[in-house]
Amino acid sequence: MINPWSAIYKMAAGQIHRAANITTLRRQDGSHTTDLQYTLRLMVQKFAPDDNIEDDEEIQGQTRARTSEPIDTEDDVEFTIQEVKNAVQDLGNKNTPGGDGIPNEVWKCVVTILPKYLTAIYNGCLKDGVFPNRWKKAKIIPIVKPGTEESDEVNKFRPISLLDSGGKVLEKLLINRINHHMYSREHMGDNQFGFRPQTSTVDAALAIKTFVQESLDAEVIAMVSLDVQGAFDAAWWPGILREMKEYKCPQELI
Numbered sequence: 001m002i003n004p005w006s007a008i009y010k011m012a013a014g015q016i017h018r019a020a021n022i023t024t025l026r027r028q029d030g031s032h033t034t035d036l037q038y039t040l041r042l043m044v045q046k047f048a049p050d051d052n053i054e055d056d057e058e059i060q061g062q063t064r065a066r067t068s069e070p071i072d073t074e075d076d077v078e079f080t081i082q083e084v085k086n087a088v089q090d091l092g093n094k095n096t097p098g099g100d101g102i103p104n105e106v107w108k109c110v111v112t113i114l115p116k117y118l119t120a121i122y123n124g125c126l127k128d129g130v131f132p133n134r135w136k137k138a139k140i141i142p143i144v145k146p147g148t149e150e151s152d153e154v155n156k157f158r159p160i161s162l163l164d165s166g167g168k169v170l171e172k173l174l175i176n177r178i179n180h181h182m183y184s185r186e187h188m189g190d191n192q193f194g195f196r197p198q199t200s201t202v203d204a205a206l207a208i209k210t211f212v213q214e215s216l217d218a219e220v221i222a223m224v225s226l227d228v229q230g231a232f233d234a235a236w237w238p239g240i241l242r243e244m245k246e247y248k249c250p251q252e253l254i
Helices: 006-012 036-047 058-067 081-089 104-113 115-128 165-184 201-214 237-246
Strands: 138-144 157-163
Touching: 036 157, 058 237, 081 104, 081 115, 081 165, 104 115, 104 165, 115 165, 157 165
Parallel strands: none
Antiparallel strands: 138 157
């Protein structure tokens, strides 16, 4: 049964977003883009900044060199059929498909009918250490942040990346394996609350509350909060790979 009030509720809750109107944007030097091509180029540079080796400082150059060294850790075990089934079933049914246009419901049918075939594909990726380029491609939908409609800043847009479900499943499989390696060897810090299962910002707030309560006898209590702009957009892969090597992750995961 179709709910005639569904659109009204979504509109009232602010869940309906109008299509982004791509106009001229202001560059860092204060000038404005002159056509759509330069506007889109500026947006891409903001959403996916380049990693220019020429900008490296000495410590960054050393990190790059470290990542190119041979990996001496053992191989990881193959994915099981149950692992793949869990990763596929964890996909949301209402998510918009990526460039291939295949909805998650189809993947769930495939893993039910051909579980061994699908598992063999992902084990092939693991064995060869390959994340297929096709699954790295994203269809980016720019959404205008509320209250910034009249702004000429590139930050007015929030990029929504639509990825193929096949790559999402491989990503889930790899994340689960990396998490297992980190947790089983107690590499995760107790004071990290983000991106950890069964923890949230509420736990971080409670930890701060407890710290303050236990420190009330002190003369001064100081807290520093940092909001790093675009932290995940500019995550540096050589640094991540170096840390994985330092923590002795299986070479296939690296």
